[in-house]
Amino acid sequence: MSDAVTVNPCKVCAPLGACVAFRGVEGCVPLIHGSQGCATYIRRYTISHFREPMDIASSSFAESATVFGGSSLFSTGLDNLIRQYKPAAIGVCTSCLSETIGDDVALFLREYVASRKDVALPALIRASTPSYKGTHMDGFHAAVRAILSCIVKAKGATVANQVNLLPGFVSPADLRYFKELLADFGLDGILVPDYSETLDGPSWDEYHRLPEGGTSVERIASSANSAATLQLGRSLRAGGGAWLEQTFGTPCRRLGLPIGLRESDAFCDALSEISGHPLPEIHARERGRLLDSYVDGHKYLFGKRAVVYGEEDLVVGIASLLNEIGINPVLCASGGMDEAFKEQVLAVTGDAQRLFPGEMEVLSDTDYDTIFARAEALKPDLIIGSSKGYKMARKLGVPLVRVGFPIHDRIGGQRQLHVGYRGTQNLFDLICNALMQAKQDTSPIGFMYV
Amino acid sequence: MNMITKIPEAAAVKAEILEKYPAKVAKKRSKSMVVNDPATVPVVQANVRTIPGIISQRGCCYAGCKGVVLGPTRDIINITHGPIGCGFYSWLTRRNQTDPGEVGPDGENFMMYCFSTDMQDENIVFGGEKKLRAAIQEAYDIFHPKAIAVFATCPVGLIGDDIHAISREMKEKFGDCNVFAFSCEGYKGVSQSAGHHIANNQIFKHVIGRGNTRPDGKYVMNMLGEYNIGGDAFELERLLESCGITLNATFSGNSTIGAFENAHMADLNVVMCHRSINYVADMIEKKYGIPWFKVNFIGAESTAKSLRKIAQYFEDPALAERVEKVIAEEMAAVKDASDEIRPRTEGRLAMLFVGGSRAHHYQDLFRELGMKSIAAGYEFAHRDDYEGRRVLPTIQVDADSRNIEELHVEADPAHYAPRKSTDEMETLVQHGYEFNDYDGMMTEMEKGSLVIDDISHYEMERLIETYHPAVFCAGIKEKYCVQKMGVPMKQLHSYDYGGPYAGFKGAINFYRDIDRMVNAKVWKLIRPPWLDTPQITAEFASA
Ligand code: SF4
Ligand code: SF4
DSSP: OOSSOEESBSOOBHHHHHHHHHTTBTTEEEEEESOHHHHHHHHHHHHHHHOSOOOOEEOOOOTTHHHHOSHHHHHHHHHHHHHHHOOSEEEEEEOHHHHHHTOOHHHHHHHHHHHTTTSOOOEEEEEOOOGGGOBHHHHHHHHHHHHHHHHOOOOOSOEEEEEEEEOOSOOHHHHHHHHHHHHHTTOEEEESSOOTTTTSOOOOSSOOSSOSOSBOHHHHHTGGGEEEEEEEOTTOSSOHHHHHHHHHOOOEEEEOOOOSHHHHHHHHHHHHHHHOOOOOHHHHHHHHHHHHHHHHHHHHHTTOEEEEESSHHHHHHHHHHHHHTTOEEEEEEOSOOOTTHHHHHHHHSTTHHHHSTTOOEEEOSOBHHHHHHHHHHHOOSEEEEOGGGHHHHHHHTOOEEEOSSOOOSSSOGGGOOOSHHHHHHHHHHHHHHHHHHHHHHHOSSOOSOO | OOOOOOBOOHHHHHHHHHHTSOHHHHHHHHHHEEEOOTTTOOOOOOSOOOOTTSOBSOOOHHIIIIIIIITTBTTEEEEEESSHHHHHHTSSOSOBOOOOGGGOTTSSOOTTOOEEOOOOHHHHHHOSHHHHHHHHHHHHHHHOOSEEEEEEOHHHHHHTOOHHHHHHHHHHHHSSSEEEEEOOOTTSSSSHHHHHHHHHHHHHHHTTTSOOOOOSOSSEEEEEEEOOBTTHHHHHHHHHHHHTOEEEEEEETTBOHHHHHTGGGSSEEEESSHHHHHHHHHHHHHHHOOOEEEOOOBSHHHHHHHHHHHHHHTTOHHHHHHHHHHHHHHHHHHHHHHHHHHHHHTTOEEEEEOTTTHHHHHHHHHHHTTOEEEEEEOSSOOHHHHHOGGGGGGOOOOHHHHTSOOOOOOOOTTTOOOSSOHHHHHHHHHTTOOBTOOOOSGGGSOTTOEEESSOBHHHHHHHHHHHOOSEEEEOHHHHHHHHHTTOOEEETTTOTTOOOOBHHHHHHHHHHHHHHHHTOTHHHHSOOTTTTSOOOOOOBTTO
16 A cells, blocks of 8 residues: 555444444444534445444534534534433444544533433443544444443343353344354353344334344343353454453453354354353254365365455454365455454464465555555455455456445345354355356356356 | 325424424424425525434535535546545445546546545644645556545644645646645535535636637537436436537536536536536636526426527527427437326325435426425525525525635636627526526425425434325435335435436436336335325325
């Protein structure tokens, strides 16, 4: 990437991640403290991926607020939001503007609560999300941490089969899968966040002010009592799980996003250990089928070369999967700014160095222009990432397997399953079929039977 | 479902909606919700700040400037100076198309790109001028564009980067690249509208008038306020060409900076979206003597009317004849389509809450489908777009809009040339021409319909609950909420994935798309929340 100008960014801004996370708390409306443009842009962008309603309020800064601060607009905003939605929680995050002028939102909130002693207020969650210090993933994790730190006040007796799952920025389908898996292990999971229903809900037969679903404030409040917290994603250091551990001693286990057999095994092993149950039969069979399909498909895959981009944890997960099915991820790229990204990729693709020496590049803090330039040189067989790679895939004439966020040129991005044995199976089939189709389409003979 | 009932009375619906607001909010919103009477045209409060915490459709000044007005021009490199989000969200999200022609998509077409300075902490703390300067330099070195435009986002105004000085400096340094900047920080004004104005001003100051090439052709005009969503401009280009009218510059669908530079070489400006571009029309008239009038190419009837108006302006019977021929040819297919479709759409209800002109223009298409637009409003328009420009002198400029520069423009001593003599203009006016004018939406909406400015999410839901219209038109932010309520929702910003909808062929496309939407089987499969109430297809109770 050139130094000063970012050309086609491979990251989105922090409040977007925070707003998505807030939608995973039951009855929670996000509010962005700043000009209304940010809230509008973020709404329109998340909506084009999830294809679901997504209300985000704004404190609607006027020019004068940039001089005098946004305190009164902020409390008016809260008042109106509470009145209209009667929300169970409000998730406040900040825009670059309010951060730049240095609005002290924590103070505003304290003043607000103090001045409205006589009314029952929703849970008020506050995350600081300046986009000049991080990406949508930083915003997401900041919100998760804030959800916990603003709601969890005390620890009671530990509940042996209760676990907290901090899944990271995954799809609603992934969240549903996690819930099912936990339940099958006999575990009572508290997902923070859980937008599996709020951002992928059924059609309505009655009116809803806010879509149903999400983890309730009460459940979150009890999360210090869990036997453990499972925090997914290798990139995250000081996440909500660490906060719970430091504050209440709830043990936190950090695991990779369970994509691919090995990362899914690690995740299920942890569940097994916590629950005291072996991998439930139905999932064991899914695992078996996955392995079987690896065998069936290896002839289409081995030695193929892929470009993978997106959020750090997702890329690491996909790289791990590719590594075990014999595809070399020749380029792993992220707009995320963490330099540890490279080590994380190498940790899951160790033997790729042996099989395909010197053939893997890892780029962090990069943009699509750079990814494209590298891809042109590397000549991959396929590309794996969000819809933003379409132009590149089209130019290179190779298939794009759409994963992660945003997917706005296909339907069903919110239903894309990435995690666990089942999600891996889905990705595996998509990848295989994309390569098979590419081969078929470019063959002069046009084999029908491959 | 076919039971005929009275449509709920607008005044009662309004009262019911306001009831739920706190007194102060109700008082403010009440002024922005009026029951229409085309004869008297009541006052609508518009272009005022959205109340914090009320979820609005509106975007920001930056969105109006960079996204709307400058976005569709292919050969200007637009650099967003700010943190990453603002630039990312305005990256190709409006479906405006462009035809780079011979140059091919890899030539001077930067519309697929998103350029940003991606400001980081140290730029906020120590200022971003250095990074901006380097970014402009890099963009120039890589692409050698004819022009680079710089757009300020919210934090930039606060840290005080002088984007104009840097642009001037770089322009001088390059010599062959026009660099100019827009102070369009998102907090300015109350909506996108402020950004339109700022965009108009800077294009006028830095671009228009720099060229001196007039395209060949007898009847040369510019089209203002047409953004080539879904290929609208392509269709209009085809249509005008077949009439023998030469399009000089379009602001800004399928446009180039070169065409902007030569905009003053045309003999007429026609204005589609009055809200976003009227300033340029006015300024060109003052400086160069080119008259403007309002047209509407949305709807087959309106298209025919607009073409006739243009032909008459040029006062050449041969042109008038050719235009009539084109209209007759194109209308045949329009009639076939409407004969087929109209029986399926007749009498059904539509609502339009979008933009600064489309909520008005698209009513013509619904009329052609026999559908009734019972409620409409704009997202970022001003009173003149509702009530007509005659109210301009009575509009109070509040603190939010006061800081947006009004350029003082005078006739250019070298280039001012009135295209028509005073006598000629007078004759045209006698023939019903309204120059420099726009009658607004309300004069053309039925008595008893509801007009709501800057509709809130809650108000929208209440309208749907009450009327359950056959189709609701807005943008993607509203789409899935409306559809959860069992009502098809047509995006009039981006046209979903449809279009073009302009001109005659566009009208046919729209008829078909609306037919497909409102008569899709899926609406029968779901059980909408309002199922117990019969579908309303009827007259206004008060009409
Ligand atoms: S100002 Fe910051 S928060 Fe707002 S859209 Fe831009 S990057 Fe995102
Ligand atoms: S920061 Fe300002 S310019 Fe950027 S999207 Fe938000 S309101 Fe618009």
